[in-house]
Amino acid sequence: MLIKFCDCYIRISSRWNSKQFFFIMCGLLVVDSVSSQSLGGITAIRDTSYATNSAYEKTKVDYPYIKIVKEFRFESVKEKRNVTYCKVGDRKLKLDVFYNIEKEKPLKTAIIIIHGGGWRSGSRTQHYPLAQKLAHLGYVCFTPEYRLSTEALFPAAIYDVKSAIRWVRKNASKYTIDANRITILGFSAGGEMASFMGTTGNMPLFEGTNCTTDIQSYVNAVVDIDGTLSFVHPDGREGDDSKRISAGTHWFGYSKKENPKLWEAASPLSYVSAKTPPTLFINSAVPWMHAGREDYIKVLTENQIYSEVHTFEGAPHSFCLFDPWFDPTVNYINDFLKTIFN
Template identity: 50%
Template sequence: MPVSPLLVVTRLLRCLSIGLLLPCVPTGALAQQLASPRDTSFTVHSAYVKAKKQHPDISIARPPVPRGVRAQTKLTYCTPGSRALQLDVFYPKAKRRQQFPAVLLIHGGGWRSGDRSQHVPLAQQLAGRGFVAVTAEYRLSTEAPYPAAVQDLKAAIRWMRANARTYAIDTTRVAVWGFSAGGQLAALIGSTNGNSLFEAGSCHRPHSSAVQAIVDVDGILAFLHPESGEGNDSKSTSAATYWFGSNKLTRPDLWQQASALSYVGAGTPPMLFINSGVDRMHAGRDDMMRQLTALGIYTEVHSFPEAPHPFPLFNPWFQPTLEYTVNFLNKVFPRR
């Protein structure tokens, strides 16, 4: 029986009035009735138009595809419910018995916008440098709340290992790279190796979702932190509040749970941080680096103080971002 739209609105307004979203999110047939359209507010073009106002000399990074790079696109890696999640693979031609380190690339967009195509240029360049690079989509907050995105991306890593022979992936050298919200996800994924909370579904479960290196590009490390700007709902509902389904006063446990800084330990992989001059985009970074250093875990940071937040998408920052990434991965993944 169809549900009254007035009843739905009344329920949602009541939940919003007390700062609680998650228990009021419609499910099943009702969710399909009220499914939100895809949020396309964050694109390379929209970010370029905005950034160009302060940086008139920038250009969108579209370098030539290196010779010998192969690609397989629109591959389904997992199907939670009826949702087919897809990824693209960019890889070099392998000689007999040759294996390459692999990198999962995660796009940003405030956990509710963006798409995997935004890092195809970087994936192509990494493949040209001897890496298998995978760009994966994940369920955004318009589809499913936290921790669905984390669980999806861990499934993508399991898919990479399940298909290691096809793409000549060295399963002992897998890294995760992310920008903005993708950087937050990359840091959380890498710092929660083996944590059952973030594993879900049956997709490729015999395989590990653990990673051996993390590259966080302007992604927050701690939500409930003096440096964090996330969760300010005074003017409008923040991206993080949408993602968690509740504000930070109502469910601080979720906000803490999604912070990579909460999980630093002896098993945390080496980490590279690449940052703009927008400090709130890497809240908790210095605390995390101090803890990693105290544990003897390799970490390094590179900053572009003059750069806008979406700097890795644009020249002149694309190439140095690529170089910092490659140099770091070659350091922590010695070639065999």
């Protein structure tokens, strides 16, 4: 059966389960009601409100001992910056590559790092230190940009990250990557998207029609750093527009009240299944930043899928950008990937 979504016709497989079809139909309803969708958040002006320095200034008030993790200069790590991985119209989407020239493993594990910032702000440059440190350990790391809600609404960012995954898989031999060891890692909004990638791999509705569409988008491992698993879970707080328009409302073009089914359809928890890859959760002490995590893990456990949870007690949301949490975060990631990929 063919349905229309975002000006594309999508073939729905009879093998999809009822839950997947239900959310696809929600997507159809969104398209059909696009006249009421708010485009006011598309300003074409980059939102710089979330950056490492601004997060530091805010966080150090309560954590005066923290330090920003600066970029590393490892002789073993080479970098290629501003590589075009996809072109959407005239828009070139860029990523950066970090790889180790001294590690002699025949095939390496890839890590695609998705930045946070409420789907509206933030920058891939914030995770250069993480990419450099992981590359130093022998991983091949990629930091893609994606279209933020100042430029395009959901699911554009999803399409972009899927394109980045497909680009990495297509270029696996070039960077001596094992195409069956591709990890998606994200922080905050990027963590939500990382889990979404893990639960919707190869799902036509969320593939888009741009770039390397002949390559599969599934990932083999997920690292979610303080990213929500559900936009509608009772433990979450995303969608409170009482003081200002929330990040989610900007991203979807609808408030949660106006279109709750879209908010549910955009939640990783809606798709977690027996096909979801092993997942590592690294969390702060902010409970609503991992809304839905226990329900998500329950599904993984029922399907005998490996998962780990590590929580930094007392830590702020932006912990992974700062010492003293940066090195333990790297160690958790490294240990997890060693465990699942031997």
